[in-house]
Amino acid sequence: MKTLLCSLLLGAAFGAQAADKPPIAIAIHGGAGTITRANLSPDQEKAYHAKLTQALNAGYAVLDKGGSSLDAVQAAIMVMEDSPLFNAGKGAVYNWDGEHELDASIMDGKTLNAGAVAGVKTVKHPILAAYKVMMDSPHVLLSGAGADAFAKSEGLDTVNNHYFDTEARKRALDKAKKAISQTGYQARNYLAGDYKYGTVGAVALDANGNLAAATSTGGMTAKRYGRIGDSPIIGAGTYAENGVCAVSSTGHGEYFIRLNIAADICARVRYQGKDVTTAANEVIHGRLQTLGGTGGVIVMGADGSITQPFNTEGMYRGYKTRTEEKTLIYGNP
Ligand code: ASP
Secondary structure, three states: OHHHHHHHHHHHHHHHHHHHOOOOEEEEEEEEEOOOOOOOOHHHHHHHHHHHHHHHHHHHHHHHOOOOHHHHHHHHHHHHHOOOOOOOOOOOOOOOOOOOOEEEEEEEOOOOOEEEEEEEOOEOOHHHHHHHHHHHOOOOEEEHHHHHHHHHHOOOOEOOHHHHOOHHHHHHHHHHHHHHHOOOOOOOOOOOOOOEOOOEEEEEEOOOOOEEEEEEEOOOOOOOOOOOOOOOOEOOOEEEEOOOEEEEEEEOHHHHHHHOHHHHHHHHHHHHOOOHHHHHHHHHHHHHHHHOOOEEEEEEEOOOOEEOOEOOOEEEEEEEEOOOEEEEEEOOO
16 A cells, blocks of 8 residues: 555656656657558567667657757667668668668758758768758758768768668569569659558657757669659658657658658648647648558657658557657557
């Protein structure tokens, strides 16, 4: 009885403490697509939950120490870039020619400053290169060899392109090429219905009320070399604005670019006064769906509210706040 009373009192004290403090929160995704129970073994499921939890904890630890949302999203994304489970950094998909071309972007909700890299081949952590573009250059988006050279000159870790290789992604490329080559033209269409995307993203709110968003990807399997998706495009794959919302996207990038998905969601919040859940649902289940695009987003509101809608079977995702922590995979959890 005494112990129960004690823990009730302790619980109440923690609750009061959490309520006293300004909200901090982080949400992440590890890609949306044909992710079904039939496609994942229990061991794979466990591995995804564990890695998502590790990424959430890395980002949350930054926020909990009073660090910035910009640092938190990078910390979370680096964990996933280092994991072959996701299509970002190690484990990135192959383009048609059997190489890896990586895209990443980051946005600071406080200043509306942003940085991105597209088609880098040797940067170990593309998200750090995006951050450097934002902080140390007058540009927003650097691409190809110029972006690789910039990252190197900034002292970031570089690797041989084969560092990103994995057997699973190679098999996916071989399968995709077989199907696509029947059209007789490289990367004329993508493998419909077999999108194992795996792009990673994070949005966060820090104790100072600053929002940030970031996204990192290898793009889409068998893409034509030089193809750039939505992930490094500010407004499509990533957007953050204090007092409004922060968004990271994943899905069929061409649709996300055409619909300016991340910025559209925030515009609905800013101009129409909608909450993030309504705004994100309208865009993902409305405009994206109508155009035939597939994918999802993670969205954080100015108050730390979180929504994670998608129109695919599943999306690797999770969030952590002062009071709650969750990782999820399927549409029907
Ligand atoms: N949006 C990414 C792209 O089109 C792919 C993904 O999210 O999986 O490059």
